[in-house]
Amino acid sequence: xxxxxxxxxxxxxxxxxxxxxxxxxxxxxxxxxxxxxxxxxxxxxxxxxxxxxxxxxxxxxxxxxxxxxxxxxxxxxxxxxxxxxxxxxxxxxxxxxxxxxxxxxxxxxxxxxxxxxxxxxxxxxxxxxxxxxxxxxxxxxxxxxxxxxxxxxxxxxxxxxxxxxxxxxxxxxxxxxxxxxxxxxxxxxxxxxxxxxxxxxxxxxxxxxxxxxxxxxxxxxxxxxxxxxxxxxxxxxxxxxxxxxx
Numbered sequence: 001x002x003x004x005x006x007x008x009x010x011x012x013x014x015x016x017x018x019x020x021x022x023x024x025x026x027x028x029x030x031x032x033x034x035x036x037x038x039x040x041x042x043x044x045x046x047x048x049x050x051x052x053x054x055x056x057x058x059x060x061x062x063x064x065x066x067x068x069x070x071x072x073x074x075x076x077x078x079x080x081x082x083x084x085x086x087x088x089x090x091x092x093x094x095x096x097x098x099x100x101x102x103x104x105x106x107x108x109x110x111x112x113x114x115x116x117x118x119x120x121x122x123x124x125x126x127x128x129x130x131x132x133x134x135x136x137x138x139x140x141x142x143x144x145x146x147x148x149x150x151x152x153x154x155x156x157x158x159x160x161x162x163x164x165x166x167x168x169x170x171x172x173x174x175x176x177x178x179x180x181x182x183x184x185x186x187x188x189x190x191x192x193x194x195x196x197x198x199x200x201x202x203x204x205x206x207x208x209x210x211x212x213x214x215x216x217x218x219x220x221x222x223x224x225x226x227x228x229x230x231x232x233x234x235x236x237x238x239x240x241x242x243x244x245x246x
Contacts, residue, residue, distance in 0.1 A: 001026040001125070001145045002245045003152055003173065006042050008238035010179050010191075010213040011063055013038040017240050019063035020213060022154060022175065023047060026145050027124030033141055033154050034058055037066035040074065042240060050078040054089040056120070056127060058156030059138035060096055069102075076108040091120060091127075093139060130167035132158025134190035140164055142171070150246045153206070157213065159187040160196040168204035172246040175238070176200055177213035182226040194226035201231045207246075212238035 002025045007018025019036030023046055030053050032043065043049065049071065058064055068090065075088035087110050092099050094113035103111035114120060116139065120127040128142040134157045143152045153171040155164055168174050179191035186193045192200070194211070201209040209231060211223055220237050227235050236242075 001143065001148070001150050001152065002243060003175070004046055005210075005212070005238045005240060005242040006032065006046070007036050007039050008212045008214055008240065008242075009036075009063070010177070010215060012216070014216070018042045019066070020058075020156075021067075022212075024125065024143055024152070026143075027147065029053055029122045029124035031056060031122065031125070031127075031143075033143075034064040034156070035066075035068045035071055036063045039067040040071050045241065049074045050084040052088070053122065054091060056141060057090060057092040057096070057099070058141065058154075059134065059136050060092070060099055061136065061138075061157065064157070065099070068099075072103060072106070072109040076106070079108050093137060095137060128167075130164055132156055132164060132190075133161050133187075134158050138190075140167060142167060145246075152246060153204075155192070155200070157190060158192065159190050160192055160200055162203075165200050165203040168200060168206055170205050170207075172207045173244055174201050174204065174206040174209050175212055176209060178211035178223055178227075179213055179215055181215075181218055181222060182229075194223040195230055198227035198229065198231035198235070201227075201233060201235070207233065208244070209233060209235040210238050210242075210244070211235065214238065 004023040006021035018038030021039035176197040180186035
């Protein structure tokens with residue numbers, strides 16, 4: 001199973017880059033987790049948009065869904081040109097009624113509801129959910145290869161919770177948001193610090209940690225140093241185009 005970082009910034013993208021978006025490829029299945037600002041442009045460096053099987057939305061803050069509408073337009077054009085006959089499938093929590101309404105009113109996209117206890121079954125992967133602790137309801141995701149059983153967990157936006165640590169238990173790869181540095185109060189904004197992300201990885205006994213949803217201030221190398229105070233495994237910073245195969 002391959003994960004490619006399409007966008008890794010929090011709030012807004014740096015020049016030429018994107019906010020939250022992660023491409024998952026396993027067998028013939030191609031999904032993205034979130035579709036933030038700049039995602040559609042950068043996704044095309046790795047995949048023709050017509051080949052995308054679906055989008056799973058953690059929550060509807062703009063830095064996670066800003067490009068969803070233009071991605072749907074791309075599917076409209078690909079269908080008009082007979083490049084594909086498949087609508088764009090989007091998966092969002094059942095409470096995201098506005099998003100469901102917008103995407104279901106047109107014939108080129110469809111939005112399917114999920115709840116936290118659901119398992120989404122795709123040909124090559126299974127997706128499970130864990131509610132985070134954020135300003136709005138946000139759902140972390142666990143992607144499980146149906147062939148190998150390998151697991152990748154994406155926290156989405158959340159402050160530290162024991163539930164998310166348990167959800168990440170023995171994941172081969174943890175993609176954890178890291179919006180703040182040690183000593184800052186990430187919890188008041190529903191986000192994690194470097195120490196929070198490291199503690200999550202340590203308690204979850206994960207194989208590898210990637211810090212993402214990165215801040216636009218400070219020295220990111222410091223995030224790694226701080227994380228290593230509480231997590232002894234492999235840790236790195238997300239960057240555009242970065243890929244990991246597990």
